Amino acid sequence: MDSEQSIINNNNKTTDYKVWFITGASSGIGLQLALNLISQGYSVAGTSRHLSNIENKINSERFLPLEVDLVNEESVSNALKKTVEKFGRVDVIVNNAGQSILGALEEFSDSEIRDLFDSNLFGPLNVIRHSLKYLRVQKSGLIYNISSIAGFMENAMTGGYSATKFALSGVSESLKEELKPFGIQVCSVNPGMVKTAILNKIMYPNEVIADYQSREMLNAFYKYRESINLPGTDADKLAKLLIDVSLETDIPAYLFCGVDANNTSKDKITKLTDTINKNEKRAGIDILESK
Incomplete structure (x- = not known):
């Protein structure tokens, strides 16, 4: 019997509620999620x-x-172990922690790009791998990967x-198929502009x-949004x-969260469909191997 199974079996706590593990829970979406969950009776492990x-x-x-x-596998593993030791299990993983650095691609140094991938991809991958050691044993669970509309458009x-x-987002799609046999669901959450402190500092x-x-x-873009009071998504909502979606079976x-994210994603799908249709013959049938 592996150590993760032992922790679950040997813990005397019995629960009839979901236990959430949220990264980046000290502010923004992560904090609002934790506050709402606690108020509704859930148990939450929050990281910073x-x-x-x-x-x-x-409190x-x-x-x-x-x-x-999150980039340190031992640190991630220990955090999940402490979560299960305290609450008896872990059910919902929310990969929320990340950072946003914007600018022309040529302006990025190699180290800046790598740090961005560490924060937004490799950290979440560490959490996913180590949490699955518990979720597979339980044959249930949900993984929310907080991506962005910038991860689709x-x-x-x-x-x-x-x-x-x-x-x-690509990891989420693949993982969703891999984990179906274990009763574990995966969702890529792609918000547009969310009203959090991150908007105060580019x-x-x-x-x-x-x-x-x-x-x-x-x-200029952010000032324009502010000048026309373009509505953004409320982090609390x-x-x-x-939480509501987590209770669904499918x-x-x-x-896609927010009016901007929904509209932008539909525009992308329309443009992509047009591009495929215009090039389908020359990039499809015309380059088939001759028999």
């Missing part, structure tokens, strides 16, 4: 890079604050960020290449939506 950022955010016996380095100056989110690569005018373009592979 620094314990001081999270330990005083929620409840059903909340376990954890300091976790590209824009200028989002190339580095989009690359990480496209990858995370992060850029260190290098500035004047030809692109990337910072001017991005600042998004949190409630994720959870969608993709969940």
Whole structure:
């Protein structure tokens, strides 16, 4: 019997509620989700890079604050072990932690791109691999990967960020098929603009290449959104939506959140369909191997 099975079997706690494990739970979507879950009677383990950022955010016996380095496999493994030791199981994994750096792709250094992938892809992959050791034993569970509309529809100056989110959404699609035999569901959550503190500070690569005018373009875009008071998604309502969807038996592979995300995704599908139709003969039948 492996150690994960032993922890579940030897824990005397019995629960009739779901236990959630949320990364990046000290602010934004992660914090709102944790607060809503606790208020509804769920148990939550919430992670942050620094314990001081999270330990005083929620005062409840059903909340376990954890300091976790998501790129460190041992740190992730220990956090999940502590979660199961305290609550008896883990049911819903939310890969929410990440960072956003925007700018022209040429402006990114190799280390900046790698750090972005560590935060937005390789960290979540660590959480997925180590959580599956418990979810497979239970033959049930749900994994929410918080991607972005930028993980489905590209824009200028989002190339580095989009690359990480496209990858995370792609992982979600593949994983959903792999985990069906184990009763584990997977959903790529692709929000548009969400009203969180992250909008208050745009992060850029260190290098500035004047030809692109990337910072001017991005600042102008955000100022325009603010000037016309373009509505964004409310983090609290998004949190409630994720809880509601988690109770369903057939959870969608993709969940586009926000009017902007839904409209943008439909535009992308229309344009992509047109492109396929226009090139289908020359890029399909015409290049078949001759017999």
